[in-house]
Amino acid sequence: MICPCGTGLPYEHCCQPYHLRASIAPTAEALMRSRYSAFVMANGEYLFETTHTSKRKGNTKVAYLTSAKNTRWLKLEIISAFFDQVEFKAYYLNKKLQTEVLHEKSNFKLEDGKWYYVDGVFY
Secondary structure (H helix, E strand, C coil), X not given: CECCCCCCCEHHHCCHHHHCCCCCCCCHHHHHHHHHHHHHCCCHHHHHHXXXXXXXXXXXXXXXXXXXXXXXXXXXXXXXXXXXXXXXXXXXXXXXXXXXXXXXXXXXXXXXXXXXXXXXXXX
């Protein structure tokens, strides 16, 4: 299976090692891509664990799982990626089966050798 994150690589050689905790995402962009794949695959636990502890309140594993299961993600487009910030567009189908776009500039934090999602600005 090709990884949903858009690299064109097989899932097993792309985001799966992060999802299985066999390795950690080395950059903010890699974490962003792995989180997108986790949304596609409804991996609420990974989404929770890769959210910075200061932002987890109200974002439970179950909430992430519910959100992921209720959205049909289509593709990820990285607009720009810097050290701790990634701008992307994530395409999905709404309830009327029309394509919509989530455009966000996300902020990440490197803490104890691991990247975490902190927050984002939506466009």
